[in-house]
Amino acid sequence: xxxxxxxxxxxxxNVLWGRTKPKGRGRTPALSLERIVAAAxxxxxxxxxxxxxxxxxxxxxxxxxxxxxxHVDGKDDLQLFMLDAAPGPPPEFGAAPAxxxxxxxxxxxxxxxxxxRHPWIVQLVSSPPMDPGQLAWLDAALRALGGTPLGWRARFxxxxxxxxxVRGAAQLSSSKTAEPEEGSDGAYAALLTELAxxxxxxxxxxxxxxxxxxxxxxxxxxxxFHAGLDHLLDGVEVAIERAARA
Amino acid sequence: xxxxxxxxxxxxxNVLWGRTKPKGRGRTPALSLERIVAAAxxxxxxxxxxxxxxxxxxxxxxxxxxxxxxHVDGKDDLQLFMLDAAPGPPPEFGAAPAxxxxxxxxxxxxxxxxxxRHPWIVQLVSSPPMDPGQLAWLDAALRALGGTPLGWRARFxxxxxxxxxVRGAAQLSSSKTAEPEEGSDGAYAALLTELAxxxxxxxxxxxxxxxxxxxxxxxxxxxxFHAGLDHLLDGVEVAIERAARA
DNA sequence: TACGCAATGCGTAGCCCATACGCAAACTGG
DNA sequence: CCAGTTTGCGTATGGGCTACGCATTGCGTA
Numbered sequence: 001x002x003x004x005x006x007x008x009x010x011x012x013x014n015v016l017w018g019r020t021k022p023k024g025r026g027r028t029p030a031l032s033l034e035r036i037v038a039a040a041x042x043x044x045x046x047x048x049x050x051x052x053x054x055x056x057x058x059x060x061x062x063x064x065x066x067x068x069x070x071h072v073d074g075k076d077d078l079q080l081f082m083l084d085a086a087p088g089p090p091p092e093f094g095a096a097p098a099x100x101x102x103x104x105x106x107x108x109x110x111x112x113x114x115x116x117r118h119p120w121i122v123q124l125v126s127s128p129p130m131d132p133g134q135l136a137w138l139d140a141a142l143r144a145l146g147g148t149p150l151g152w153r154a155r156f157x158x159x160x161x162x163x164x165x166v167r168g169a170a171q172l173s174s175s176k177t178a179e180p181e182e183g184s185d186g187a188y189a190a191l192l193t194e195l196a197x198x199x200x201x202x203x204x205x206x207x208x209x210x211x212x213x214x215x216x217x218x219x220x221x222x223x224x225f226h227a228g229l230d231h232l233l234d235g236v237e238v239a240i241e242r243a244a245r246a
Numbered sequence: 247x248x249x250x251x252x253x254x255x256x257x258x259x260n261v262l263w264g265r266t267k268p269k270g271r272g273r274t275p276a277l278s279l280e281r282i283v284a285a286a287x288x289x290x291x292x293x294x295x296x297x298x299x300x301x302x303x304x305x306x307x308x309x310x311x312x313x314x315x316x317h318v319d320g321k322d323d324l325q326l327f328m329l330d331a332a333p334g335p336p337p338e339f340g341a342a343p344a345x346x347x348x349x350x351x352x353x354x355x356x357x358x359x360x361x362x363r364h365p366w367i368v369q370l371v372s373s374p375p376m377d378p379g380q381l382a383w384l385d386a387a388l389r390a391l392g393g394t395p396l397g398w399r400a401r402f403x404x405x406x407x408x409x410x411x412v413r414g415a416a417q418l419s420s421s422k423t424a425e426p427e428e429g430s431d432g433a434y435a436a437l438l439t440e441l442a443x444x445x446x447x448x449x450x451x452x453x454x455x456x457x458x459x460x461x462x463x464x465x466x467x468x469x470x471f472h473a474g475l476d477h478l479l480d481g482v483e484v485a486i487e488r489a490a491r492a
Numbered sequence: 493t494a495c496g497c498a499a500t501g502c503g504t505a506g507c508c509c510a511t512a513c514g515c516a517a518a519c520t521g522g
Numbered sequence: 523c524c525a526g527t528t529t530g531c532g533t534a535t536g537g538g539c540t541a542c543g544c545a546t547t548g549c550g551t552a
Contacts, residue, residue, distance in 0.1 A: 175372055
């Protein structure tokens with residue numbers, strides 16, 4: 001693995017961006033980077049990020065733990081590969097779609113779906129994205145705003161706003177879905193009812209009393225997400241109208 | 247530690263909410279929960295969450311590793327205590343402040359400061375908050391909207407929106423600040439310049455070209471945060487005006 | 493065909509980590 | 523002074539990541 005130094009980059013990036021030697025002389029590989037990454041993603045999806053260890057991954061692939069290190073520099077590098085591959089391609093729209101709000105909404109909804117299917121992504125993200133997979137999503141979001149009068153800086157700000165919201169909402173949604181077996185929100189609501197002393201937390205007690213944390217009768221789990229997203233995009237719309245008048 | 251079962255709660259919560267036995271008979275403690283939590287917070291602040299291990303924490307406290315387990319049920323419980331203690335008290339304002347926007351802005355800015363001083367908080371949050379420390383912040387944010395015509399459900403949605411944004415912005419800001427020694431953003435900008443192929447990522451390439459990722463000459467690091475927050479609150483304002491007309 | 497190079501698979505071993513268990517130490521009320 | 527109680531902590535177990543080096547396998551070439 002320590003073939004070239006090329007940079008101080010995490011090596012996963014050198015591979016992801018195609019800085020790789022041709023190499024065709026040696027033994028035929030029984031393992032491949034793609035298989036390793038796919039197995040790692042499947043394992044994290046099924047049993048959570050905490051269950052992802054090199055040993056368990058090797059077991060799932062039917063190879064010895066140390067064999068993985070021929071294709072991956074270490075666990076951190078493996079996670080970089082996972083972050084690149086898991087989201088898949090972003091939604092498609094032209095360079096300057098007429099309906100920025102619809103495009104950005106579609107982008108947000110699809111990304112929300114990705115995070116719900118791979119909850120570990122949110123826990124893993126720590127540094128700014130530098131891999132092709134995540135940059136493609138970033139580019140798509142910027143393109144959704146291509147028809148607006150916003151400057152590049154404002155567009156980026158808007159995209160980050162939406163991105164942060166999607167991540168937060170997905171994290172909240174997964175944590176409520178994943179834990180107990182049955183009435184998941186119900187447990188949290190009951191606990192808050194007991195803990196929210198009206199003298200100490202007046203507003204919270206009123207909110208609990210109003211049933212904010214109880215599951216909505218006629219609403220899916222994505223309805224809260226859509227409501228918040230609409231608030232957010234209302235603010236973006238204000239900014240766009242303001243920019244159009246300037 | 248396994249004194250009462252009281253519930254299926256993580257034990258840290260039983261302590262935080264005052265469900266504790268008086269106990270005054272035994273050996274004088276050389277360690278205390280407060281000292282342990284404070285040392286753990288300091289360690290995570292200085293060397294990052296990855297450097298927080300029971301052994302290193304004990305070393306810092308001058309005791310044996312296993313001594314910690316007399317006061318804490320395990321590492322997870324310790325982290326619950328840290329999450330409760332680290333934020334400190336939220337900003338104060340009355341039950342229904344006249345200036346909701348100013349109040350919520352102050353709340354967001356202070357929370358942003360908390361996250362910048364304790365970057366590990368964002369990495370640690372996974373389940374909905376149930377400790378007094380975090381609930382106090384939640385209550386304060388709900389109170390900031392006390393004078394608006396929004397319903398409780400809408401208020402909660404707005405608070406979550408702001409919370410998600412603050413967390414995301416703080417995570418981005420810390421990851422850029424923490425890594426290299428000098429021109430931190432510069433490195434990311436240079437890398438993107440090299441990687442953002444205009445054919446593959448047209449919008450991203452244009453944004454890089456426009457200097458979006460270069461550090462602003464006459465701007466502090468919080469300016470991006472404030473700009474995004476204002477967009478967001480513009481959207482909240484739209485919702486409030488809409489609710490007032492109904 | 494036979495040889496050597498290149499690249500892979502993987503066994504061993506070292507270090508760090510969380511923590512169950514049980515005993516020794518220290519203090520207090522009677 | 524003793525019994526009871528609570529704390530401090532030594533030992534040991536099981537798991538995790540991974541540096542290192544050797545055996546294995548296939549290709550290109552003579």
